[in-house]
Amino acid sequence: MTKDKSKVFLFIDNDPAPIAELDTPIVxxxxxxxxxxxxxxxxxxxxxxxxxxxxxxxxxTVANxxxxxxxxxxNKDVVDGTLSLMINAYDKGNQKSFLINGSETPQTIPFWIWIIIILFIGWALYYEITSANIQ
Structure with missing residues (x-):
């Protein structure tokens, strides 16, 4: 061990052997x-x-x-009957170029967006009917 530098030992999990033995400072x-x-x-x-x-x-946590x-x-849903599941798995690629194929998961439209669309269409129809009666 050098006299003027600290030494660090890096261990992963409970492995008794270090993955690295380094003099500091180090990257x-x-x-x-x-x-x-x-x-x-x-x-x-x-x-x-x-x-x-x-x-x-x-x-x-590693997620490679x-x-x-x-x-x-x-997670922890209580279910019964038949479930319709949409499952997608995609990789990050090599991280030097962006991988577009399969990197986006298609999703169903949430019910609240359907409600907003129906309300908007209803309001638009109401507006058209009432403005047509005025003329």
């Missing part, structure tokens, strides 16, 4: 593609030149896999 690129999707813990243990030790843990959208069923 480290954590490649999350090597981790499974889900929750993880990054544990950083530092050793100062004076022999003191510090520990910091950071909880994070394709994003999954579902319409027609929500």
């Amino acid at each position: 480290f690129d954590l490649d999350t593609r090597k981790l499974t999707d889900g929750e993880h813990i990054l544990k950083i243990i530092s050793h100062s030149p004076t022999g003191r030790e510090g520990i910091r843990t950071i909880h994070f 896999g394709p994003a999954i959208r579902i319409e027609g069923l929500k």
Whole structure:
């Protein structure tokens, strides 16, 4: 260990072997593609030149896999009968170019928009009928 720099050890989850052993200050690129999707813990243990030790843990979630959208069923819904589900899965691509194919999930129109459309059409018909009677 150098006398004037702290050293840090990076651990993922409960793995006893560090993924990196670095002298500070350092910029480290954590490649999350090597981790499974889900929750993880990054544990950083530092050793100062004076022999003191510090520990910091950071909880994070990896979501490298394709994003999954579902319409027609929500988490913890109580359901019965047959459900009509719309499911889409799409990837982020290589993050250097925008992937448009399949990246948008089609959605049904919410019922409140239908109500607004019907009210607007009703008002427009009422306006046309009443203005035609005046002339």
